Amino acid sequence: MREKQQWIYICSDAVGETAEAVAKATLRQFQGGEARIKRFGQIRHEDEIRRMMEEAAAVGGFVGYTLVQPELREMIKAESIRLEVRIVDILGPMMQAYADTFNDSPQWKPGLLHELDDDYFRRVDAMEFAVKYDDGKDAAGLLLADVVLVGVSRTSKTPLCIFLAHKGIKAANLPVIPEVKPPSELFRTDPSRIFGLTMKPEHMQHIREERLKAVGLPGGSRYASPERVQEELRHADELMKALGCRIIDVTNRAIEETAGLIMEAARRAT
Numbered sequence: 001m002r003e004k005q006q007w008i009y010i011c012s013d014a015v016g017e018t019a020e021a022v023a024k025a026t027l028r029q030f031q032g033g034e035a036r037i038k039r040f041g042q043i044r045h046e047d048e049i050r051r052m053m054e055e056a057a058a059v060g061g062f063v064g065y066t067l068v069q070p071e072l073r074e075m076i077k078a079e080s081i082r083l084e085v086r087i088v089d090i091l092g093p094m095m096q097a098y099a100d101t102f103n104d105s106p107q108w109k110p111g112l113l114h115e116l117d118d119d120y121f122r123r124v125d126a127m128e129f130a131v132k133y134d135d136g137k138d139a140a141g142l143l144l145a146d147v148v149l150v151g152v153s154r155t156s157k158t159p160l161c162i163f164l165a166h167k168g169i170k171a172a173n174l175p176v177i178p179e180v181k182p183p184s185e186l187f188r189t190d191p192s193r194i195f196g197l198t199m200k201p202e203h204m205q206h207i208r209e210e211r212l213k214a215v216g217l218p219g220g221s222r223y224a225s226p227e228r229v230q231e232e233l234r235h236a237d238e239l240m241k242a243l244g245c246r247i248i249d250v251t252n253r254a255i256e257e258t259a260g261l262i263m264e265a266a267r268r269a270t
Contacts, residue, residue: 006035007061011052011076016041019066019090035061043067046075053079062086068095119168126165133172134158139183145172147266148189150240151197152176152232153223154207155250156258160197163259169266176236186243192269195262196240196247198233203251205229 008027010019016039023037040052049072056063063085067073073092080087098104133141135158142148146169149157157173164171174186186194199207208224222228240247246265250258 004060007056007059008035008037009052009056009061009063010037010039010041011043011049011063011065011067012039012041013043013067013069013072014041016066019064022090023064043072046072049075050079053083053085057083057085062088064088064090066091122168123166126168126170127162129170129172130158130161130165134161136174136183139174139185141172142174142183142185142189145170145189146193147171147262148186148194149173149197149262150176150182150186150194150236150243150245151250152199152204152236154204154211155197155199156255157197159255160259160262163255164262167259167263169263176232176239178231178235182239191244193266194243194245195265196236196243196245197250197258198236198240198247199249200251201226201229201233204233 008023010016010023012019020037020039027035027037040048043049043052053063053076063076063080065076065087067076068091073089076087079085129141129145132138133145147164149160149171150173151157153175157175161171161173174182176182205224205226208229209219212219212221212224237247248258248261
């Protein structure tokens with residue numbers, strides 16, 4: 001006999017993305033986390049909450065909500081009692097802790113997270129910058145960037161630039177190749193804005209071998225040979241030391257961890 005479908009309802013007077021993200025993260029913690037998520041966004045009236053709660057009650061689900069309007073928050077609590085439906089206030093405890101600790105009051109305005117503020121446009125500009133100046137396409141970007149990443153192939157330069165762009169940081173990257181002379185712009189860039197990425201040779205070789213497999217090329221290519229990997233890393237190390245930049249070993253580091261080191265160093269330099 002087929003088990004009854006499990007449901008999680010998401011309710012918000014904004015978009016509801018925050019609550020849905022929390023619900024999805026919760027599901028990943030359960031081996032049988034196959035519940036379906038149904039989102040109700042842009043809630044404005046109490047009768048919308050009533051209908052949603054009655055539907056949740058009918059299927060035996062529970063509700064996660066990010067409501068900031070006081071009257072809607074009271075309504076969902078009342079309906080929870082009336083219908084015996086469990087509700088989870090995702091924003092409320094954090095807002096209350098802030099108010100109590102810092103003696104402040106919230107604006108009670110839904111959707112503030114998604115307003116098109118200066119931070120939003122800064123991130124968009126940074127993303128466009130990362131795409132335009134990726135992989136040394138235009139050396140002029142080295143002088144315009146907040147952060148410049150240099151390193152041999154497969155040191156995660158591009159993913160790091162994209163991650164930093166999401167933080168509003170304009171990042172350019174330049175591949176280091178023994179046969180290619182670095183552009184003069186690199187040596188005119190403030191060393192405090194340059195970060196050299198390196199990696200343990202054996203780890204680099206493994207990553208390159210996997211990359212060759214992924215694109216259907218033979219594993220014996222010079223690109224992944226121990227000799228070539230050693231040559232490239234040695235050349236890159238000499239360049240980084242000549243630049244006087246900070247060198248980060250990205251072996252077994254998550255993108256977020258490396259980005260954190262870069263952002264912290266960049267803050268200290270300003």
